[in-house]
Amino acid sequence: MRSGPALDAETILTATEEVLRRHGPAKATVLDVARALGVSHASVYRHFPSKAALREAVARRWLGRAREPLAAVAADTRQAAPERLRTWLTTLFTAKRHLMSDDPELFATYRVLVAEHSSAFADHVDGLVEQLRVIIADGVGSGDFTSPDPAATARTVFAATMAYHHPAHAPEWQAPEAEAALEAVCALLINGLRPR
Amino acid sequence: MRSGPALDAETILTATEEVLRRHGPAKATVLDVARALGVSHASVYRHFPSKAALREAVARRWLGRAREPLAAVAADTRQAAPERLRTWLTTLFTAKRHLMSDDPELFATYRVLVAEHSSAFADHVDGLVEQLRVIIADGVGSGDFTSPDPAATARTVFAATMAYHHPAHAPEWQAPEAEAALEAVCALLINGLRPR
Structure with a gap:
């Protein structure tokens, strides 16, 4: 599991962008994002209530x-x-x-x-x-x-x-x-x- | 087989439109057109050398x-x-x-x-x-x-x-x-x- 600074929304969005780039939009999952960050997927859901919300936030940031x-x-x-x-x-x-x-x-x-x-x-x-x-x-x-x-x-x-x-x-x-x-x-x- | 006036290009195009409408562009064949006209498919090919040529002529007429x-x-x-x-x-x-x-x-x-x-x-x-x-x-x-x-x-x-x-x-x-x-x-x- 991840140590260091607390997980924030921006860090999750950056990791999600990287996961989307690597796996493509059809295959990328919240679990992939959690894995890339070395956190549990519950930690991701604490910031974004659903996969859809996470993807929308990525789209809006972009x-x-x-x-x-x-x-x-x-x-x-x-x-x-x-x-x-x-x-x-x-x-x-x-x-x-x-x-x-x-x-x-x-x-x-x-x-x-x-x-x-x-x-x-x-x-x-x-x-x-x-x-x-x-x-x-x-x-x-x-x-x-x-x-x-x-x-x-x-x-x-x-x-x-x-x-x-x-x-x-x-x-x-x-x-x-x-x-x-x-x-x-x-x-x-x-x-x-x-x-x- | 068809009798009556000689088969002309316009008649074939009209029949092809009807076949396209009935079968959709993926499934419509030259044979379907020939059948709809009651002629052999060789008769259709006499006016249009290929299926592509026939479809192009339909597109151009439209x-x-x-x-x-x-x-x-x-x-x-x-x-x-x-x-x-x-x-x-x-x-x-x-x-x-x-x-x-x-x-x-x-x-x-x-x-x-x-x-x-x-x-x-x-x-x-x-x-x-x-x-x-x-x-x-x-x-x-x-x-x-x-x-x-x-x-x-x-x-x-x-x-x-x-x-x-x-x-x-x-x-x-x-x-x-x-x-x-x-x-x-x-x-x-x-x-x-x-x-x-």
Whole structure:
């Protein structure tokens, strides 16, 4: 059995990620996680009441980490809103594309976990749309954009760039023209947001 | 054996559609088609050299039929280009949504056939993008739109509306807010196309 610092939730989540990577999402069990940590599975259940709760927490942590660099872009008021919007959408696209190409198996694992926990995914999308809302509202404030409802406009921009962040389209992201295609969509959307 | 008018390609395709509907894409055979027509399977092979060729022809005919009402919208110069673009995108969305909700099994069958024949699908997308190009070029001509390259802009508009025509997003099309969401994307894109 494990000695040393007390078992905390973060340690369990990190071990679960490693177990998921090693065994795949279909085979990974709570017992595997407990074994990897050198603890009883009761110790794991003390932090996460079920296997589903543990997997959801892994999915949420992963999605949260994915939002971090985007939050930094959204908050970077040194960039004017139109340029910031373009940077945000490009950052989202390139991050997803790298994730997909660098480690397709891990990407597939997280897709399984996220699909199992649709509320985690819905919260993630809400978080992303909120970041877009901030950029659009800043643009309205500076006179670069016009929008009667930045939150609704944020959803519209998210929907109009679906081909560049929804994993169903991942097979097309490696195409050499994908980045220029996103760039063209961004230019059209930014133009559509400008006041006239 | 069959009597009456000589067997033509269209008759075979119609029978194949019926067989696919009855047996599903995994089980349907050329022999089933021949049986349904009361002919030998050699008679079918005289028109289509292989099962793959027959299935591709069914996919192409289906996709061609799907483009017909859209071609009528694209060519309807009584509508100004911005309104025509909106009508075209909405027609594409509602046609796909109906197809999906009215007969999900048939929709799934055609998805299998189209996935088998990626060149048929690529040609279909090219055909749709060409219709969009006509609308955009008309808009440039009338001064409603600006675009240095209507063909490229047509691809951009098609990409920006992916969530409303790509079957990966079909599960979301039944949501009550889907139509308003597409409407918002259309408005943003049309705004983005306007000269300033």
